[in-house]
Amino acid sequence: MSGLASGCVYGLVALGFVLIYKATEAINFAQGDFMMFGAFIIIWLANESFLGLPFLFAIPFGLVIMALISASFDKLVLQRVAGEPQIVIVILTIAAGFILRFFAGVIWGYEPLSLETPIVGKYLSLGGVVLSLAEIGVIVLTVMFTITLYIFFSFTKMGVALMAISQNQLAASHVGIPVRKLQSFTWVLAGIVAGSAGILYASKGAVDPSVGLIGIKAFAAAVIGGFGSLPGALLGGLVIGIVEPFSARFIGSGYSHLMPYIILLLILFLKPNGLISQVRSKKV
């Protein structure tokens, strides 16, 4: 069960990757650090030792801050390099991730902190199985998020426009899609997703500035699920979240760390488009 919950957090971060990739064809390697920063902001707003705002008020406030950070990163940095090769954006986002990690370390220190939520530490026993409320909350919220985003991308006009942008920016702007505006909107959305992942992560465990590195695992999740597929991202996250504790139990704890990457390599070599493929061959 805890495997499912951590899988959901991976899935949510992976969702952020996929979201950005779908709309801008860029890969945001800072997504994990965005999540870490979001977690710290929420802790700063909600915990008694910091500002101590009421929890239900702190959440939207924190998400708005995350959306602002994400949008300003897009506005100040990424819009200036529009049209550059992907590798440039990869490098930019890696650098941005390190900068966020530095700020988090300077502001909140390197000690692990955890979020005080109303549901932390409460348990529910269901027919002999004891479930932690925080973990159930994580799972329910993640599934809701994925379904909402999936509907948004598949059935709304805006979602379809975003898909068009990701395939050909020039052609999309020719048919009257406001490319820049929609891309900024995606970054806002990705910031909110990262902030929510941060809240969920902080409510089920401690956060320190280096947890942004789970971004790499989430990235593996996104690729395993098929890059560009929203349900695939969640599926990939769940696969990793479940495989990790199982391999720790049956193979050896040292190896559990390796499993996500071994699965990633196997998937890439055997089924390069992931479990839920998004790539169709081009018709001439």
Added chain:
Amino acid sequence: MKVLFRESYEQDLGLFRDNNQKFRYFLLLCLAVVLPFILGDFFLGEATLFLIWAIGGMSLMILVGHTGLASLGHAAFLAIGAYTTVLMQTKLGTPFLLSLILGGFLSSLVGVIIAIPSTRLHSIYIAIITLAIAILVDDIIVLSESLTGGVSGIYAPKIVILGVEFDRYSNIDRLYWLVLIILITLVLIYKNILRSPLGRAFIAVRDSEISAAAMGINVKKAKILSFAVSCFYGGICGGLMGHFSTVFNNETFNLLVSINLLLMIVVGGLGSIHGAFFGAAILTLLPVFIAIIRDGISSFFDVSFYSIPGLETFIFCLMVIFCILYEPMGVNGLRQKIRLFCELFPLGGKTFFSKQKSFLKTDRLK
């Protein structure tokens, strides 16, 4: 402005553009050779580290700058080179130079094994695969503790070539010259690859895979060979770095090293050997500069600064972002622009260097 007249094809293919350039590089070489007589031990150590990083930078430059394939896990190849070199020396007793070269070849072999399946995929996936490989290699080093020493690390033996000892602590100047000789050999090999059909194939693949294929270049082969050469350089860099740090473990070649290498060549300037050197210079000098400035401020204002962890990385990352936004060709591009501006002095205008607007061309549905 000096106009270069080309009189023969050989001139175009030559290592140096003209005698003037040849002379300048000769001066630079002289300076590099006499450096141990000028600098103290500490700065000579930094200079040696700079040369080793420059080899690492060249290694990634072949892949990223000249073939257009991103590698986010180059530290893995450095680690393979370092461990092979040291283990060959201690367990099998092979001489240093032979083990260094074998380390390079093993790393190159691993690179090729990874490259063969990866080249089927889109270039961004190669970045992901190398990232995964870096993490795997890191963990494999920890897990195979009996051979590699795991987290506690491994000691590099003394380097002895023909009875002459090279050691970081007792005679750093000799180690510096040894690294310098290896570096110059590698630069010459690199330069020669670039002017051979292979190097031109690399550049063609970087600029457009489709046109390269249309010109009769075997794109897959070019990519695999690029990996081979790049990983060979990486292995050599790792071997030297292992010996330079005398004791090393998996942390010596962690993810940060790979990222640093990548950021380094971006700051230096992609697509040129100069860029690798500029990037390496910034990477090695930055911590020293920060330390000096911090000491200066603390003694001047009589306050004790506690060292902020990660400050170097932070400044380096800021530099990378500004570099990409305002000077996409890095320090090397800046150097070329300043030179062109001076040569053309009254004629250079404001729009001379303005960037062309471009649109993202995707090959997602390929």
